[in-house]
Amino acid sequence: MPKVLREKIKRIENIAPGIFLMNIESGYIAENAKPGQFVNIKCCEGLNALLRRPISICRVDRSEGTFDIVFQVKGTGTEFLCRKQAGETVDLIGPLGNSFDIDDKYENIAVVGGGIGIFPLLFLLNEKKATKKTAFLGFRNKELIVLRKEFEQASDKLNISTDDGSEGYNGLITDLLEKDIVQAGYDMIYTCGPTPMIKKVCNIADSSSIKCQVSLEQRMGCGIGACLVCACKTKYGDDWEYSHVCKDGPVFSSSEVIFE
Ligand SMILES: Cc1cc2nc3c(=O)[nH]c(=O)nc-3n(C[C@H](O)[C@H](O)[C@H](O)COP(=O)(O)OP(=O)(O)OC[C@H]3O[C@@H](n4cnc5c(N)ncnc54)[C@H](O)[C@@H]3O)c2cc1C
Numbered sequence: 001m002p003k004v005l006r007e008k009i010k011r012i013e014n015i016a017p018g019i020f021l022m023n024i025e026s027g028y029i030a031e032n033a034k035p036g037q038f039v040n041i042k043c044c045e046g047l048n049a050l051l052r053r054p055i056s057i058c059r060v061d062r063s064e065g066t067f068d069i070v071f072q073v074k075g076t077g078t079e080f081l082c083r084k085q086a087g088e089t090v091d092l093i094g095p096l097g098n099s100f101d102i103d104d105k106y107e108n109i110a111v112v113g114g115g116i117g118i119f120p121l122l123f124l125l126n127e128k129k130a131t132k133k134t135a136f137l138g139f140r141n142k143e144l145i146v147l148r149k150e151f152e153q154a155s156d157k158l159n160i161s162t163d164d165g166s167e168g169y170n171g172l173i174t175d176l177l178e179k180d181i182v183q184a185g186y187d188m189i190y191t192c193g194p195t196p197m198i199k200k201v202c203n204i205a206d207s208s209s210i211k212c213q214v215s216l217e218q219r220m221g222c223g224i225g226a227c228l229v230c231a232c233k234t235k236y237g238d239d240w241e242y243s244h245v246c247k248d249g250p251v252f253s254s255s256e257v258i259f260e
């Protein structure tokens with residue numbers, strides 16, 4: 001059950017150019033959050049405050065009663081957030097949205113993330129019991145690679161690509177997934193990141209008949225299913241309908257989503 005909370009920032013750290021990790025004290029989020037869920041944060045004062053900003057839950061520490069978010073500064077809201085200091089509070093609603101299906105029956109899994117889409121996948125890897133976990137992460141360049149150690153610890157194998165070849169494979173992370181897919185024998189792929197990337201991941205999974213779950217990062221308004229700003233097209237029998245990414249998602253089965 002999501003709650004409106006005012007929580008204390010324990011630590012905020014600039015971990016890469018324009019990317020910040022915020023560790024927040026919240027027994028409620030730490031105890032109740034599931035991988036794939038997000039918090040909607042009040043990032044501004046005055047009229048702008050009405051539109052909260054959705055940020056994925058990246059890691060929880062249940063014994064400490066804290067959770068981490070990692071965000072990239074994009075505009076007014078995230079700029080406001082990155083100026084916060086340890087000891088100050090953040091006004092947030094959460095945990096929101098549905099979550100990834102991390103049923104134990106999926107034993108050999110892959111996660112594929114791009115840019116800011118990698119953060120919910122770390123929470124997933126830390127929570128998911130599986131015999132084999134492989135991570136594929138794509139970044140624009142070496143400077144923007146974050147949480148490498150955390151992903152290495154949470155997975156059995158970490159593959160990295162950069163668009164400019166400054167680290168890891170030079171090219172798209174989906175190239176590496178495609179090369180690996182036949183012999184790897186994955187029974188579930190989880191993905192989050194830019195739409196062209198997740199579209200490609202869904203195609204690769206589909207052509208190998210592997211189940212795939214996608215987390216969509218749509219622009220949001222209310223965050224609670226009341227405004228339709230976050231609408232995306234999903235299949236409905238032979239027809240289609242609009243789903244709310246904030247309430248029905250952000251996680252969908254790849255077979256449900258209609259990419260345009
Ligand atoms: C479910 C969900 C989880 C998310 N998790 C994270 C996360 O863990 N870390 C993180 O850095 N970001 C995450 N985002 C994206 C984040 O919400 C946006 O970057 C943020 O709202 C931008 O706000 P702003 O006021 O700084 O920028 P704005 O001034 O609102 O926008 C600046 C730029 O960012 C783009 N933008 C705005 N909203 C989004 C969006 N939802 N997705 C992609 N681009 C957007 C705009 O098109 C514009 O170019 C998530 C989004 C969703 C829907």
Ligand code: FES
Pocket residue numbers: 219220221222223224225226227228229230231244245246247
């Ligand atoms: S953000 Fe308002 S309905 Fe989803």
